[in-house]
Amino acid sequence: MTLLFDILTNPAVQAILKILVIVLGFVMIVGTVLTLMERKWSSAVQDRIGPNRANLGRFRGRGTVHLAADAIKSIFKEDTIPAHADRLIFTIAPFFSLFAAMVVWAIIPVAAPIGSFTFQITDVNIGFLLVFAVTSLGVYGAVLAGWSSNNKFAILGATRSTAQMLSYEIFLGLSLVGVFMVNGSVTVSTVVANQGQYWFGDLIPKWGVITQPLAFLMFFTAMLAEMKRLPFDAPEGESEIIAGYFLEYSGMRWSAFMLAEYIAIVGASALTVTLFFGGYHVPWLHADGFELFGWLLPLPTFIVATLQILSFIVKVLFFCWLVILIRWTVPRFRFDQIMELGWKKMLPLALANLLITAVWLLAIDHWHL
Amino acid sequence: MSQDPATGGAASAAAPAAAAQPPALTRLLLERFGDRVLSHHTQHGDETVSIRREGMLDVFSFLKDDPRCAFELMIDLTAVDYLPRAPRFEVVVHLKSIGKNHRLRVKIPVAEQAPEVDSIQGLWVAANWYERECHEMYGITFKGHPNLAPLLLYDGFEGYPLRKDYPKGYQQPLVPMRPVRERYDYGERFHPVKHSHAAAVTEPTEG
């Protein structure tokens, strides 16, 4: 018994368990379900029925069987590698994308810590900087896939995605500097904990979106560009360069790219929630229960934790839905327009936001507002 | 038959129309190029003139530039093969003026021995592709056309499919498989005017 307790309280074991629960139990499942939900939601937008034909006998489950059908199909599909492709790089490229998409979850907290136990895989002190460092690797997935395919459309897609992702990373980072300045920290736990504070007594939660609204808009835009989602999907531009960098892929490798895309959506949503929408916080829910205008509804700790996890999931799903809805609503930018938006509009805006935040913080400091 | 362009040529067809007053455009052309107009008629209300091959470019540039004609649009260019007849082909050009709102059909009889007319693609760019199509379908050469490469058919198509002596069910010989080159030197070998269904890959391999 004590041995089991020792094992369970070992930080390494805990980390592995958390990885299993969060990544396998949440991210992979949501990512997979999103592949179906995108089709269902898009069909709702477009007055269609959407996929509903796959079945187990008479069970169709409104298309849910398609999840299994798609998985089986892509596993058994022929995995073609073009004759002129660079076999090694072609083979490993999808996993760069997959890896970069998943690594975000290393630092995302899904509920407030209870005692010494954190609902977070690791709380590194460089926090978000780690995420940006590692997600930048995602560009390698696109570049290597495009280059190794030895296909002109793939090369075009790869160059486009490189330019786009590198450019947008700049003001992705810049837009967040304001948030870090407000919080005085890049550590995730601090940023999230700070969002549990309130303004005007107990009334308005001090979420990132309220303290840094401009930063939120820019961050979300940049995240769309990083994920190569419409309106920024020029690297995939299905009408002109067909599928862009993963044009030559098929079977499970292609699925890896698609899965990476959806996992990236979940990850980006989680980041947005963590940075700007209070992470796991439920408005007016404190560690001991709901409290508003001095009126308290006490709740046991485990219910609070459950509510927090649920709130986190709901928020993440909301942003996943938003990203997908945006895709089916707006047209695609042309590549030069993406660059123009990034460098000529977003970058100055990010710098201005930084300046305003700095002046504002200075004023608060100076006049003790 | 008083009107029989198919067998009797347009000359006889023009007879009843000429007895009445020919319409304005035809009159204008008769005045200006009296000797070059072979015949004219207005069958079914379509004003038609048949002109000589020699000096046809003058007529067309007159039709395009003269304010009384002002044919901005070249609607169509094609040829008709009247096989047993003496001038075997007729190149038919349909013109349309938007400003004046009138139409004219100009026909140029072409003999079988030297099927050659002047290209009008300098006057209307539209003629470029129509002439290419006409060339590959009827074997009529358009003098002064920059590039009479086949348009709808492939390189190496034998014969002229829309001629009456080309059997409808005739099967073309198979085209041998073309070698695919490993590397392309795009800089010099990419010729924009050269057309073929495999322009980038038809060069012989040199290892």
Added chain:
Amino acid sequence: METTSASPRHLKPLDFGAEPMVVELGPQHPAMHGITRFQCRLDGEVVEEMVPDIGYLHRGFEKEAEATNYIKIIPYTDRLNYVSPLINNVGYVMAVEKLFGVEAPRRAQYARVIMSEISRVTDHLTCNGASAMEVGAMTVFLWFIKAREYLWELVEEVTGARLTTNWTRIGGNANDLPYGFLSMLEERLKKVEEAVNEGEVLILRNKIFIDRLKDVGILSRERALSYGFTGPMIRATGVPYDLRRADPYLVYDELDFEIPVGTVGDCFDRFLVRQEEIRQSIRIIRQAVDKLPPGDYHCRDRRVWMPEKYEVFNSIEGLIDHFKIVMEGPKPPPGEAYMGVEGGNGELGFYVVSDGSGHPVKCRVRPPCFNFVSAVPEMTIGHYVADIVPIFGSINMIGGELER
């Protein structure tokens, strides 16, 4: 509206050792609407050189037409423009009617107008929907396709088929408009209008969409005329040339409609012109329905129309006429006729030459989009790769018509 994206036509070639890349767009490419090939030489993302290559769908329509009789050509004309087949049917039979000197009765003419305009709406819906899809607005495409489906069901109601209509005959139509069609038509038109408005709400005030189409694929009025542009393409450059007005055929001179024109002649103008033409076509349909006269749907000319069955069985003339039409087909007097109708894309001309026999000497189709495709390089060179797609989408290339 100020656009900061300077026209890439002024870009200078790179001075470091970058070599251009040749990209083959097509024949199998999602944006090539059938099978057309463009060889493009790219300098980075800018198209330097472009060679169109057509002919992958050439089926020898003219050769085939010369070997069959005048009635059997009608189904071939469906296959020319498979988005608005009824206009092709109408254009062809009108050319033959001109040769014969017969005219369809007024009810048939009104019915032809109604069906032509329905086809024009489906054509424009397809083209504009595809234009929107190609810049990424998939939803608009599907909404327009849904609207097109309403109309194709109507077409099916009348002709028995959605695409391969084969509805007109020399001297009339295959059948009258069916019972209950007119009320169904009005209900469908409302739905189409709704879908068109919804689609416009989604894209016409969208900055991304406007930026993608504005100032893209401009061809000046002079060049467009020289290229022989007709239809929405020439109207987008500001030339109000519409055959329904310029050379009114059928009963278009009795109907009231407007001809929308653009100003610049870019893809956006073409889009707007087509959108407005959808509305005008719906207006024409409504008027034609109001004015639809009673009467016959075919003429009684024995040269082109078979006699009634009781005549065939009871009179020798009827039997002979029936036999002649069935065995030899109608025989127009020798001569030639050109009939241009306003197709979905522009002037769709049929030039038919007869020598008095049952087969035409020549049955030529003047395809409107032939000219457009020949002008694609001029419209595209200097633009980005991504612009090829909206430009090519805006010309509404129909493979069957282009290559016949």
